[in-house]
Amino acid sequence: MSTSPPVPASPPAPAVPPIAVEHLECRYGGRTVLRDVTFAVGEGELFFIIGGSGCGKTTLLRHLIGLLPPARGVVRYFGEDFTAASRAARRQLLKTFGVLYQSAALWSSMTVAENVALPLEQYTNLNRRERDEIVALKLAQVGLAGFEEYFPAELSGGMRKRAGLARALALDPRIVFFDEPSAGLDPVTSRALDRLILEIRASLGTTVVIVSHELASIFALADRVIMLDREAQGTIAEGRPRELAASSPDPRVRAFLTRDGEADSTESTK
Amino acid sequence: MSAEPNPARAEATLNGDVLGVALGGTWQITGPQPSWREVLADRRPRAVRFTLDDAGRWDSSLVRFVHEAERWCGEAGVRCETEALPEVVRRLAAQLTAAQAARAPAAHRAGFLTTVGLSAADVWRQVREFANFVGECTLSAVEAVRRPGRFRWADCLGEMQQCGAMAVPIVSLTSFLVGLTLAYTGAIILRQFGGDIWVADIVGLSMFREMGAVMTGIVVAGRTGAAFAAQLGNMKTGEEIDALETLGIPAVDFLVLPRLLALTLMMPLLAMYANCLGILGGMLIASTVLDIPASAYWVEMQTIVDLSDVSAGMIKSVTFGVLVAVAGCLRGLQCERSAAGVGRAATSAVVTGILLIIVADAIFAVLFNVLGI
Numbered sequence: 001m002s003t004s005p006p007v008p009a010s011p012p013a014p015a016v017p018p019i020a021v022e023h024l025e026c027r028y029g030g031r032t033v034l035r036d037v038t039f040a041v042g043e044g045e046l047f048f049i050i051g052g053s054g055c056g057k058t059t060l061l062r063h064l065i066g067l068l069p070p071a072r073g074v075v076r077y078f079g080e081d082f083t084a085a086s087r088a089a090r091r092q093l094l095k096t097f098g099v100l101y102q103s104a105a106l107w108s109s110m111t112v113a114e115n116v117a118l119p120l121e122q123y124t125n126l127n128r129r130e131r132d133e134i135v136a137l138k139l140a141q142v143g144l145a146g147f148e149e150y151f152p153a154e155l156s157g158g159m160r161k162r163a164g165l166a167r168a169l170a171l172d173p174r175i176v177f178f179d180e181p182s183a184g185l186d187p188v189t190s191r192a193l194d195r196l197i198l199e200i201r202a203s204l205g206t207t208v209v210i211v212s213h214e215l216a217s218i219f220a221l222a223d224r225v226i227m228l229d230r231e232a233q234g235t236i237a238e239g240r241p242r243e244l245a246a247s248s249p250d251p252r253v254r255a256f257l258t259r260d261g262e263a264d265s266t267e268s269t270k
Numbered sequence: 271m272s273a274e275p276n277p278a279r280a281e282a283t284l285n286g287d288v289l290g291v292a293l294g295g296t297w298q299i300t301g302p303q304p305s306w307r308e309v310l311a312d313r314r315p316r317a318v319r320f321t322l323d324d325a326g327r328w329d330s331s332l333v334r335f336v337h338e339a340e341r342w343c344g345e346a347g348v349r350c351e352t353e354a355l356p357e358v359v360r361r362l363a364a365q366l367t368a369a370q371a372a373r374a375p376a377a378h379r380a381g382f383l384t385t386v387g388l389s390a391a392d393v394w395r396q397v398r399e400f401a402n403f404v405g406e407c408t409l410s411a412v413e414a415v416r417r418p419g420r421f422r423w424a425d426c427l428g429e430m431q432q433c434g435a436m437a438v439p440i441v442s443l444t445s446f447l448v449g450l451t452l453a454y455t456g457a458i459i460l461r462q463f464g465g466d467i468w469v470a471d472i473v474g475l476s477m478f479r480e481m482g483a484v485m486t487g488i489v490v491a492g493r494t495g496a497a498f499a500a501q502l503g504n505m506k507t508g509e510e511i512d513a514l515e516t517l518g519i520p521a522v523d524f525l526v527l528p529r530l531l532a533l534t535l536m537m538p539l540l541a542m543y544a545n546c547l548g549i550l551g552g553m554l555i556a557s558t559v560l561d562i563p564a565s566a567y568w569v570e571m572q573t574i575v576d577l578s579d580v581s582a583g584m585i586k587s588v589t590f591g592v593l594v595a596v597a598g599c600l601r602g603l604q605c606e607r608s609a610a611g612v613g614r615a616a617t618s619a620v621v622t623g624i625l626l627i628i629v630a631d632a633i634f635a636v637l638f639n640v641l642g643i
Contacts, residue, residue: 095300108611134330136369136370140369152608
């Protein structure tokens with residue numbers, strides 16, 4: 001996490017976006033899922049990657065965070081090439097972002113506190129007491145104070161997501177990726193998680209990238225979205241969600257954002 | 271992402287009784303940070319006043335520093351003035367203080383006596399669950415006999431191949447080596463009395479009555495018992511067993527009984543095969559090391575091994591097959607819904623299977639002795 005200070009002492013070059021994706025081609029299982037994906041995410045922006053099921057949202061995310069190598073193209077974090085980075089440079093860049101996975105992906109044999117503490121053990125010189133304090137702070141931020149000694153299996157789905165978020169925030173990354181944060185959560189818990197994301201962004205200035213197809217979250221949170229499409233194998237729209245819903249020239253974009261599935265359902269009944 | 275040119279700093283100046291602490295630079299948790307103790311340097315001010323000058327980026331490390339200072343101030347009865355810091359820093363520091371207070375009670379951790387009590391209750395629960403499970407399997411088996419058409423024969427055949435035919439190589443190796451080792455060990459004593467030929471008796475009797483069934487049982491517990499637990503555990507984690515139950519299909523009928531029958535049928539065959547390989551191992555040592563012809567070895571073995579010994583081994587092997595299958599399936603169905611749970615279920619299935627084999631073997635030893643078998 002990092003805030004934009006009131007009076008930055010040594011400001012980085014303002015033109016360099018936290019994330020820049022250039023002509024990315026994503027392959028998965030031997031076939032091309034996305035071609036020529038290009039976009040940039042600004043500092044402190046809440047950016048959504050949206051699209052229907054199977055359009056390659058999660059595949060794109062896995063390419064962005066380095067779990068899959070791109071067939072072509074470049075992913076840059078703060079101007080530095082992540083895809084071609086050396087092992088040491090990659091390790092440094094990995095500290096700049098945290099990821100909340102769809103299933104939270106907490107390590108089941110470790111307590112919640114141990115889950116959050118592991119990145120701190122790996123990347124900082126903090127002693128045990130200092131680590132515990134940071135863990136307590138992170139868990140308090142996500143509303144899980146007092147749950148340090150619980151195992152993931154003892155938590156509800158929403159609590160697991162929040163614990164996963166605490167782990168993603170452990171190193172105070174300047175970027176946080178969320179993969180389908182609302183998946184498997186009831187609307188109330190989902191809304192609470194949305195509020196949490198807004199709080200984190202507001203207080204810490206974190207750049208947030210969310211992969212989702214939840215319209216409620218998209219309209220409540222997104223500064224800007226890109227929409228992917230399975231047939232087009234790439235980006236079909238980019239902009240503010242309300243503007244796209246109202247005036248996108250592409251009917252697929254309007255249909256998605258206005259929940260207008262009439263065309264699809266008519267087609268499927270034929 | 272290179273080294274930070276403007277590192278975090280906290281410069282303290284004592285003006286009268288007030289320690290002014292000017293914070294600045296870039297505070298990163300992954301980088302070097304000042305320590306409150308070093309900043310304080312054994313000074314005893316009446317008040318501490320924070321200011322944030324020339325600030326670059328900051329993160330939790332600054333919050334933790336302020337929290338540490340506030341805690342010291344609280345303990346030392348010193349006034350702490352943080353008004354000049356950004357509101358977010360103060361709010362997060364307060365949140366950390368509250369979280370630390372919430373963490374203090376460790377009600378989640380049980381004491382020694384509670385742990386012993388809970389463990390005892392757990393053992394009793396496990397015994398009851400085991401008994402219930404055996405009962406369920408029995409009822410399911412009765413139902414399968416009454417309606418054999420509903421039994422999952424294809425699954426059963428697949429499992430028979432997995433736990434029977436596929437286990438042949440490992441059973442061959444272990445039983446051959448056991449026979450070989452028995453012959454060597456027996457020869458040490460028998461040679462002293464000029465009774466080398468009785469190696470055939472020792473190997474034959476040991477293999478048929480004891481080692482064939484027990485060694486096969488242990489191999490199968492490690493191989494098949496663990497596989498049963500992992501398969502069913504994985505299915506439970508993936509809610510596949512819940513899906514069966516909601517369709518009104520008991521998991522015992524659908525998943526357990528085919529495995530139970532497969533292993534019960536395969537175990538005596540594997541044990542008989544193990545007996546033969548063990549005898550071959552003994553025969554190899556007898557003919558190469560002790561100079562006993564294979565025919566003499568065979569004839570001598572037939573004088574001591576009779577049908578009751580073969581039957582005793584077969585009864586044991588069937589029992590061990592049932593026990594290993596029940597332990598594997600039960601642990602799989604009891605599995606916690608997590609990856610670690612599946613691992614624990616597999617380990618537990620092996621431990622339970624081997625434990626049950628040894629206990630059952632001891633009971634058989636007493637029983638056969640009483641019955642004169």
